[in-house]
Amino acid sequence: MTRPVLFDASRLVSRNSRSAPTGIDRVCLAYAEWLLAMPSVDLIPVRGRRGGLVAVDRIWFGDLVRDVRERWNGDRAVYRPQDHALDLALRMPLDQRVALREESPPDTPPKKSARRLAAAPRLLASRRLPPLSAGALYLNAAHTGLEDDSILTTLGDAGVERVVLLHDLIPITHPEYCRPGDDQKHRRRLNTILNHADAVIVNSRYTGDELRRFAAAENRRPPRTIVAHLGVEDVFRQRPASTTAPTLPYFLHVGTVEGRKNLAFLLTIWSRLAEVMGEAAPQLVLVGSHGWESEAVLDHLERSPRIQKLVHHVAGVGDDTLMQLMAGARALLAPSSVEGFDLPAVEARTMGVPVIASDIPVHREVAPDAVLVDPIDGLGWLRAIQAAVDAPAAQAARFSPTWDGHFAVVGAALDLPGRATDRA
Template structure:
């Protein structure tokens, strides 16, 4: 089947420009549009909301905007020039060094974010574009960012263009399954997402089979037409690989990491309890825990608890806003990356850690089983005792090297293989098992 033009929803990437570093899901979005711009043989246009409704913009403008976004993010700096990493290194020697309060990453851009969006759009050569109803004939409408599915009137145009095939990525149904872990507006937005997906989607991409099953159950009460669901495990960026050198200043100083937004579902409190016990047992010899992530929903109490006691303040270091290269270097010199989440749609950090040769201790949930397979060490998310034991094992050099050897058996899925399967979905062909 000949490739069809692609209309790609840009909303998440536009909002991601408000921050100096991308989240994992932003990097996935950026990887999609970059690959399609560079390799898709048919036309690629970008769709974004405007004050006069959804409009689309030509491929040449997307190239400019992509390069501009790349420049707005601090992803190409040498890790030695990452000020967040430099401050973190200093705090290893002086844990009492005052730390600026971390800023949450909200959905809407703040005062500093709006000028960054303006720079992105102006740097990309902003034009008025064309109304979305004028999309190229038989285009594929691709939205992997979620945000475009949560606006009440985002898809009314679809009924005027029955020739267009719609493909969405649905990351998970966590807000519907576990509403206690999200804000009320996130829950309502996910309800809208499910309704719109059931109404408009021709095909879905999900990151794991377990996420696909949950999505299928959520759609059951709303579906109005058949929807193909394809479970495609997410790729690991090339910057996470065996070539990554560890942080020189932290060599010989054991530490562990947890990566991702600070919020209840990530289960930071289990690690706080584990570190209390480690401090009781090991005192000054307790390894540091680096919390690499920005505040998310209901993070205030978690962050307050991290610093409630002097011993915790000296052992748990929050690092918000690290560039991806700095994150990779920190992972490469860590004893392990820890991910005790109660629930995940996928979870990139354990795979990223294993890709640089660092062990991953993860909660025993279906998404983690699918994401890292036999290379991960699986622990219960509700009991800190096994985590304390596993962490103590990795404090021993011999056992650490054994776990590093197991980590090196992990074979990361890279972008080329991933987009081969995405291409099969876009062409409406069978995906290779």
């Protein structure tokens, strides 16, 4: 007997044209693949519309998920920007190195799935939800549609179990790193969860602790909480067969370029490295799209001649390319002021790549063997990076959470028996 599961596909539908995923995008894709492959699930993809939910064509949604996986998974990527330019930049002499520039994707004939996805306006036309019965499950992995309680209230009235994955409380605990108004928007989401969710999945014990603190401040009790660390994609469980050593060592940061990532601070460290090490200064590769308040980082990159030939920023990098960049790096750098999980740090740890990270609760939880430095300790970061240049640490690959493990925890907690039969 199958169980009806309404999966909120709003985020995947809205971001299907992206060439590379954010962390939340990865989670939504993993959940979609899991549910599509579950024999015990009658999947009903839904999206938000005018304060309610409409059904999404399941065949179209399956095509979308496969197309997104092919685009985001590097070994099958249709386009991986700057692979060759980045490779060249890390191997040519210092005086010939130039800042990387965005490239346009080549023209390629659309595949069958891409042609089907182009028919989105027709396939996404409003479709009435099938009759809902007690025992059905609604699953939201992306915070979408929770700014008011209309969706969860309607589902609750129909006897549907409502489960939300909470990624973090950063807009509430650290509003200075978010767009104005995001704190109030997230507060409304959290109150919707506290009022109407039957269970909440959290990606770390830290996120669960923050949820309990928020609930206590609101004189409320949180719903049943399921702690399940996010999984690492299989590509990060291997190393490239051969890697040509770069002319100079480089370090890697992966994540959206935004205030809480502490990258302006990191570039100040790099300016100091350039001053004290001269031509022996290491490279820094920033992988990620621009986010809120990235101007300080852009100012450094555009106006500081000291670091212009040392720091490279790229976006839209496929997983295979990212894995190769991690494999060749002296260390992954994670200087964030706050995180809900930090998937890149876990990915690097999985590969045995050293991690230098800010000493914050979530890093102590998910990367306890990293070199942990206070996020505002400039001299500490300088010393840690110089030590990694001079004597790179050889580390064995570490055990890390898998998506199968994540879904085993979630499936058991939500009474979704059985295993996925063909999850990518």
